[in-house]
Amino acid sequence: MAADFLLYGSYGYTGRLIVERARAAGLTPLLAGRDAAALAAQGAETGLPYRAFALDDTAALDAALREHRVVLHAAGPFSRTSRPMVDACLRTGAHYLDITGEIAVFEAVAARDAQARAAGVMLMPGAGFDVVPSDCLAAHLKRRLPSATRLQLAFQGIGGISRGTMTTMIENIHQGGAVRRGGRITRVPAAYRSRTVDFGRGPVSVTTIPWGDVSTAYHSTGIPDVEVYTRVGAGARRGMVASRHLGWLLGSGPVQRMMLKRIRGGPPGPTPEQRARGASLLWGQAEDDAGGRAVARMRTPEGYTLTAMTSVEAVRRVLAGDAPAGFQTPSKAYGADWILEFDGVERTDVE
Template identity: 80%
Template sequence: MAADFLLYGSYGYTGRLIAERARELGLSPLLAGRDARQLEAQAAELGLPHRAFALDDAAALDAALGETPVVLHAAGPFSRTARPMVEACLRTGAHYLDITGEIGVFEMAAAQDAKARAAGVMLLPGAGFDVVPSDCLAAHLKRRLPSATSLTLAFMGTGGVSRGTLTTMAESAGEGGAVRRGGRITRVPAAYRSMEVDFGRGPVTVTTIPWGDVSTAYHSTGIPDIQVYTRVPRRQVRMMRATRRLGWLLGSAPVQRMMKRSIARGPAGPTPEQRARGLSLLWGMAVDADGRAAVSRLRTPEGYTLTARTSVEAVRRVLAGEAPAGFQTPSRAYGPDWILQFDGVQREDVE
């Protein structure tokens, strides 16, 4: 069976949702990853081709990419896995998509812009909940207030968290926070600031986190000062602030092993019922030097459900020839209103 695209990490929690969504829409991904046993079982279930290889096997990776025009990379933590896949795409001419939310991965891809343009390759990390809705919201706010000099984004969601997301969080637990100041990404303490935001249901306390938009919103809008917040339970905020003193310990090998063993014992991710009941709420405010402000809100389906929809739609667009070369963000590639095409998405401008 000929494959439409390569889906690496297809048997992970989010990878499975993506594979199922692709199948629903008539696409045939080439399922790929390191674990041959899991791939064989998944391929038999979905009736799809599969290929087992590790990312450090450059020959096998290049051969797989040579069979498809685009890869959707779903195997995190992307801080370890994105670079070899990006480099392989630049070698083979395949377009690159992933579902990361990691600032370092976005900046790594942005640094490859010139090479990607020369190769005619699109690099579009963050094609899922991280960061399609928030990036489109940022670009919409810039459109509403072209003179904006600062951007604040916030989000909250219900439904639960996958093992992959928790593993990424564990690996970065001791690194603190990040904001953008004067166009530069700046490290700040964990849980740097808190504020109240109205997502449309009354005020909610949110706290800063080093979310991907600290990188991508700047590339999308040029706004030099950016902060991202999310709703975090008070107990977790206290734990985040404690990492300011204990970051060295959280990054140690014994503690990392302990945290990852605990994560592995938990559920793979939200159940279908939890995802169906869940939703995501986003809020953004752009302000200019004269104090003028624009505020907008966005409501979307639950994050993992939305990730499957947006990432597969990005693949469909690439297959249709919509793949501008170079490093792209979702809104730069497909416009601020791209998020509005998905079922269950509503945007509101707050006057």
Template identity: 45%
Template sequence: MQNQLLLYGANGYTGKLIAKLAATYNLQPILAGRTEANIKPLAAELQLPYRIIDLDNKEQLENALSAVKLVLHAAGPYVYTAKQMIEACLQTGVHYIDINGDISVFEMLKKYDAAAKEKSIMVMPGAGFDVVPTDCIALQLKNKMPDATHLKLAFASIGGGLSHGTATTMTGKIGEGGAARENGMIVRKPLGQKGMWVNFGTKKLFVMTIPWGDISTAYTTTGIPNIETYTGMAPKVYRILKLQWAFNWLLRTEFVRNIIRKKIKAKPAGPSDEQRKNSSSLVWGEATNPSGEKLTACISCLDGYSLTAHSSLLISKKILDGNFKTGYQTPSGCYGENLIMEVPGSKII
């Protein structure tokens, strides 16, 4: 699949992982980003072509896209970058996927459904760890319990760490609180409003509510009207986070966020190869119907970054092979509940 894929944000931590793994999926992406000094060395190392593109330069962006069939957008925070890219994709008739996890971005991109269908292209945000594993669990539970009215999804990372990009995106959300889906509507909630212990099959872990992308996507996939999303958290840290609401006004200030951003830049770009190799993820879901019956499902999979590289390339390959649905799609909504099992390292617990 030579040069039919444009990987934008190839110089980021996850972008580099995707670029280096692409050959495994018989893909030769065009590497793209804003700064030549960051993109050119990677392109030389991998012997791949590259383009320097400013997302705010509409003509330059559309010119680059006109040469490909698909964009894998790996440059966040997507709240600042997704709109320019999706609109350029619509102008040029190019498929769009990304590795976004922001609820508001999912909801924004969903509004392009009709326009994407008109152009016969697919729009699929969330082609990485957020939200492929949880989306597949959600659909699996819905298929087994069609009358489910409540859905809980949780994940926990065993080992690993955060990349600069993920940490920067999270910094932009500090002080903003959480979210849940209630009666079909997205409702703002305090971050960590609820906490509970979850049996992930291999171990019991404490989790707390967070505004994960499935608040948007699991509803699109399943139609289940009440959804909560959780992540693993040490109980001691959870008790501290419960007090965050009192300081949200301070955490939202640019002064505090800039201090945090400087600390992020001083740290390594992300987990080392060894850290990722020794890390894994656990994903759990629980569906409940009006009778109070409950159904659970659990899988283990790769660490979030490695999984993102694999799943985004797997989906890219499917699209370039002609396996796609037009319009706005979710991963399991398009490719079924077993999509996650096509990603190396995934197994049912």
């Protein structure tokens, strides 16, 4: 069976959702990853072709990419896995998509824009919930207020969280927060700032987190000051504040191993029922120095469901030839209104 694209990390929680979505869209992924046993089981279950190789096996990786014009990279944490895959895409001329939400990954990939343009390759990290809806919302607000100099984005997930997402969070828990000031990413304490926003259900308190849009919103809009917030419970916020003083401990090997072991013992992610009942709520505000302001809200399907939807559609577009060369954010590649093409997405201008 001929495959349309390479899906690396196909047997992970989100990878499996992407497989389902791709098949429903009439696309055939080549299942790939480093775990041969997991791939064999997934191949037997789905009837799809598969190939096992590690990212440090340059010959096998390049061979797989030379056979496919696009890879959707779903094996995190991307801080460890994105570079070898991007390197291989630049060597072989394959287009790169991933589902990261990690600031450092976005910035590292953005730094390779010139290489990608020279190679005729599109590099678009963040093709999932991180950061398609929020990036499109940021671009929409910039369109409404072209003079904007400050951008605040916030989101609330209703559903659950996967082991992969929790692993990335734990591995970065000791690094504190991040915002963008004057166009530069600036490290700040965890839970640096809180404020009240209305996602459409009444005012709620949200707290800053080092989310991917701290990187991508600037590349998409040019707005120099960016903050990203999420809703967290009072206990979780206290834990974030405590991490300011305990970062050295939380980042230590023994504590990291203990926390990661607990994560591996939990469920892989939200159940289908939880995802069906879930949703993601977003809010954004752009301001300029003259007192102008634009505010908008968005509601989307649950985050992992949306990730499968947007990443597969991105693959479909690339396969159809819609793949602008260089580093791209979702809104730069496909426009601020791209997110509105997906079922269950609503955007409302508040004022």
